[in-house]
Amino acid sequence: MGQYRDIVEHGLWKQNPGTMQLLGLCPTLAVTSTAVNGLSLGLATALVMAASNAAVAPVRRYVPDEIRIPVFILVIAALVTIIDLSMNAFVHPLYVVLGIFIPLIVTNCIVLARVEAFAAKNPITPSALDGLMMGLGLTLVLTLLGAVRELVGKGTVLSGIDLVFGAEAKAWVLQLIPDYPGFLLAILPPGAFIGLGLLIATHNWLEQRRLAKASMQAALPVAQSH
Numbered sequence: 480m481g482q483y484r485d486i487v488e489h490g491l492w493k494q495n496p497g498t499m500q501l502l503g504l505c506p507t508l509a510v511t512s513t514a515v516n517g518l519s520l521g522l523a524t525a526l527v528m529a530a531s532n533a534a535v536a537p538v539r540r541y542v543p544d545e546i547r548i549p550v551f552i553l554v555i556a557a558l559v560t561i562i563d564l565s566m567n568a569f570v571h572p573l574y575v576v577l578g579i580f581i582p583l584i585v586t587n588c589i590v591l592a593r594v595e596a597f598a599a600k601n602p603i604t605p606s607a608l609d610g611l612m613m614g615l616g617l618t619l620v621l622t623l624l625g626a627v628r629e630l631v632g633k634g635t636v637l638s639g640i641d642l643v644f645g646a647e648a649k650a651w652v653l654q655l656i657p658d659y660p661g662f663l664l665a666i667l668p669p670g671a672f673i674g675l676g677l678l679i680a681t682h683n684w685l686e687q688r689r690l691a692k693a694s695m696q697a698a699l700p701v702a703q704s705h
Contacts, residue, residue: 490612497620525614634659
């Protein structure tokens with residue numbers, strides 16, 4: 480259980496792909512103009528990561544080192560194709576908006592990195608959990624960044640939810656800032672860089688506070704003993 484707890488903690492916080500490892504920055508910066516776009520691409524990536532790790536772990540001993548990377552990429556590409564065709568069939572409007580970034584999950588370095596660094600060396604269950612948690616950690620960053628950019632840029636949250644659930648879902652959009660004129664910079668590429676930088680700074684600040692608190696708690700018994 481300790482191993483699984485560490486996997487969850489590393490994926491969601493300590494080694495978060497978006498704020499710590501800084502992997503997969505292309506979709507992070509390009510797709511996160513709204514929370515819905517970020518959440519959708521993040522969940523698609525998480526599914527691919529969990530499935531690819533689970534697929535590679537059982538066969539890792541049978542793949543020669545000379546062709547290891549091409550085999551891993553082939554597995555990832557097959558899974559991305561399934562996701563791509565499924566989104567095209569069931570959520571076509573969202574599929575059109577996300578466009579090339581769905582098939583580009585194949586080239587997302589975080590997917591191959593987790594397959595190579597973890598799934599190729601561990602059993603199936605922890606490998607699948609590692610892929611899922613790393614994917615959800617990236618999803619969290621994509622969704623937060625998209626929500627912040629959307630709120631600052633348009634004054635709304637959940638804009639585009641109708642792309643997933645149909646026209647009736649337009650009523651679900653939250654207009655948090657009435658009569659907001661908009662702030663174009665937030666939904667343009669520079670806004671993505673600024674927003675990601677603020678998320679990274681916030682993550683580092685919270686982590687430093689956590690470490691400082693843990694250090695003080697560890698030093699307290701020593702001080703009391705003297």
